[in-house]
Amino acid sequence: MYIFMADTQALTDYFENPGLVSRNVWQLAEDYAACGIDFEKNCIFIQSMIRALPEIGMYYMNFVTLSRVERNPTVKTELQSKKFARDIPCGFVCYPIFQAADITAFQATDIPVGEDQLPMLEQTNEIVRKFNSMYNTDILKECKIMASSTPRLVGIDGQAKASKSLNNCIFLNDSAQEVANKVMSMYTDPNHIRASDPGRVEGNVVFDYLTAFATDLAEIEDLKAQYRKGGLGDVLIKKRLIAILEEFFGPIRERRAKVDPKLLKEMVFAGTKKANIVADGVLSQIKEAMFLNFR
Amino acid sequence: MYIFMADTQALTDYFENPGLVSRNVWQLAEDYAACGIDFEKNCIFIQSMIRALPEIGMYYMNFVTLSRVERNPTVKTELQSKKFARDIPCGFVCYPIFQAADITAFQATDIPVGEDQLPMLEQTNEIVRKFNSMYNTDILKECKIMASSTPRLVGIDGQAKASKSLNNCIFLNDSAQEVANKVMSMYTDPNHIRASDPGRVEGNVVFDYLTAFATDLAEIEDLKAQYRKGGLGDVLIKKRLIAILEEFFGPIRERRAKVDPKLLKEMVFAGTKKANIVADGVLSQIKEAMFLNFR
Numbered sequence: 001m002y003i004f005m006a007d008t009q010a011l012t013d014y015f016e017n018p019g020l021v022s023r024n025v026w027q028l029a030e031d032y033a034a035c036g037i038d039f040e041k042n043c044i045f046i047q048s049m050i051r052a053l054p055e056i057g058m059y060y061m062n063f064v065t066l067s068r069v070e071r072n073p074t075v076k077t078e079l080q081s082k083k084f085a086r087d088i089p090c091g092f093v094c095y096p097i098f099q100a101a102d103i104t105a106f107q108a109t110d111i112p113v114g115e116d117q118l119p120m121l122e123q124t125n126e127i128v129r130k131f132n133s134m135y136n137t138d139i140l141k142e143c144k145i146m147a148s149s150t151p152r153l154v155g156i157d158g159q160a161k162a163s164k165s166l167n168n169c170i171f172l173n174d175s176a177q178e179v180a181n182k183v184m185s186m187y188t189d190p191n192h193i194r195a196s197d198p199g200r201v202e203g204n205v206v207f208d209y210l211t212a213f214a215t216d217l218a219e220i221e222d223l224k225a226q227y228r229k230g231g232l233g234d235v236l237i238k239k240r241l242i243a244i245l246e247e248f249f250g251p252i253r254e255r256r257a258k259v260d261p262k263l264l265k266e267m268v269f270a271g272t273k274k275a276n277i278v279a280d281g282v283l284s285q286i287k288e289a290m291f292l293n294f295r
Numbered sequence: 296m297y298i299f300m301a302d303t304q305a306l307t308d309y310f311e312n313p314g315l316v317s318r319n320v321w322q323l324a325e326d327y328a329a330c331g332i333d334f335e336k337n338c339i340f341i342q343s344m345i346r347a348l349p350e351i352g353m354y355y356m357n358f359v360t361l362s363r364v365e366r367n368p369t370v371k372t373e374l375q376s377k378k379f380a381r382d383i384p385c386g387f388v389c390y391p392i393f394q395a396a397d398i399t400a401f402q403a404t405d406i407p408v409g410e411d412q413l414p415m416l417e418q419t420n421e422i423v424r425k426f427n428s429m430y431n432t433d434i435l436k437e438c439k440i441m442a443s444s445t446p447r448l449v450g451i452d453g454q455a456k457a458s459k460s461l462n463n464c465i466f467l468n469d470s471a472q473e474v475a476n477k478v479m480s481m482y483t484d485p486n487h488i489r490a491s492d493p494g495r496v497e498g499n500v501v502f503d504y505l506t507a508f509a510t511d512l513a514e515i516e517d518l519k520a521q522y523r524k525g526g527l528g529d530v531l532i533k534k535r536l537i538a539i540l541e542e543f544f545g546p547i548r549e550r551r552a553k554v555d556p557k558l559l560k561e562m563v564f565a566g567t568k569k570a571n572i573v574a575d576g577v578l579s580q581i582k583e584a585m586f587l588n589f590r
Contacts, residue, residue: 094389
């Protein structure tokens with residue numbers, strides 16, 4: 001598996017604060033190690049160090065019209081939001097194109113992303129088909145989502161997406177106390193005032209998280225039934241969620257404590273070296289197809 | 296001086312015909328040699344082989360808004376033309392940004408271009424100021440035009456710009472016969488029917504070319520006076536222009552005949568190697584300023 005720290009993509013949104021972006025690179029690498037991703041079996045690398053990516057992205061820009069990227073849901077939302085309006089930077093408008101470069105540079109076919117990323121994969125496959133057909137090649141591969149059983153995790157505030165930029169998520173490096181505080185603040189059913197009241201589990205963040213993280217789903221079905229009927233308090237289900245999350249976070253914290261920053265760096269640089277070789281190989285075939293193989 | 300064959304930029308307009316683009320690279324290198332550009336003193340290289348350029352361009356995309364590039368006169372004209380409409384490719388919309396990368400990657404300060412390129416230099420300087428101020432650096436240098444005495448050469452059809460894509464120019468590798476034919480077809484004064492009629496020299500392509508290429512400008516002033524008064528035929532001034540152009544083209548043809556394609560390639564690849572070193576050095580400082588110096 002190829003896994004990267006997407007610093008150049010982060011810059012399309014945070015170019016005014018590049019120091020934050022580069023610090024997050026090492027934070028994220030540590031998160032990967034803490035989660036138990038094996039740096040020997042997988043290729044973990046830093047996006048901005050892969051030279052083929054901007055080059056491939058630049059060529060793909062010829063294949064995507066402005067009106068097409070403006071129809072991308074993520075870009076569209078930003079275009080309509082107050083933050084950018086028409087002052088949206090070209091880097092942000094075009095990032096779905098560069099994401100296509102990220103995917104195809106490794107001939108990746110199965111992409112483990114949340115379902116909110118589906119428009120990005122569609123854009124990628126459009127480019128793949130257009131490029132392969134125009135340049136009479138099969139170097140680029142179509143990709144598909146590897147969806148998990150939880151293709152989208154809601155934010156702790158009940159918003160559609162848990163997101164770092166919205167700061168409505170539990171972070172992998174949160175302490176036990178922070179996790180507990182966040183769970184206690186979670187959005188439940190606003191009409192569920194007393195424990196004895198019947199409550200709704202749909203749109204109830206605590207139950208969404210219980211379903212996503214519990215290993216014993218039968219237990220969660222029981223809790224849901226009780227909650228619907230009435231007689232199960234919010235504090236009780238939140239305490240249960242805290243315990244379940246601790247089972248999830250415990251091993252992550254243990255592995256994090258053992259991460260050697262120096263070794264981590266070395267492994268990331270080794271992964272980056274390998275990723276450069278792979279992406280350069282694909283780029284070379286892309287340029288061959290475009291007759292840009294000067295020798 | 297750094298001089299390149301702009302193949303990646305050409306692709307933003309001709310991505311459907313990449314074979315044409317790569318053939319033109321060697322044609323253009325031959326033109327440079329034929330014109331007497333010294334490949335030892337100057338650095339001549341192929342744009343698509345310089346790895347820092349797409350990378351720098353991609354970072355600059357964060358500094359330029361979509362509305363800003365849409366106001367670029369060249370992009371604006373294309374947006375309004377029938378060719379693209381809203382189906383304009385992102386690569387074309389953003390090429391002024393990548394042109395800023397081409398210029399700044401070599402810290403170029405004096406740019407020998409036609410005056411139609413002034414909006415590109417303005418865009419470049421905007422990026423330079425914004426980048427230097429945001430990242431508290433002086434690595435990027437502002438640039439200015441090195442205008443010749445003929446900042447714009449009209450097309451042989453009288454259109455504002457002689458352009459390869461409009462096919463209204465005399466090519467450096469045209470034969471003497473082709474040059475003569477093109478001059479004989481030049482747009483003059485449509486009201487100058489008989490030689491004895493008074494004629495206009497303003498907007499008269501033949502006089503524009505006489506002014507641009509003659510070494511004896513006093514002679515041209517005399518011809519203008521005669522033409523205005525009447526009594527000077529179009530065929531006569533065209534024949535004079537053909538002779539003057541032959542003085543210009545003669546040495547170019549002689550040098551072209553001596554160009555060794557193998558040696559030309561070697562010199563271009565040597566220039567490309569040197570250009571990569573220079574541009575990589577600037578990129579490295581750009582990334583340092585953005586805290587993307589992972590080590």
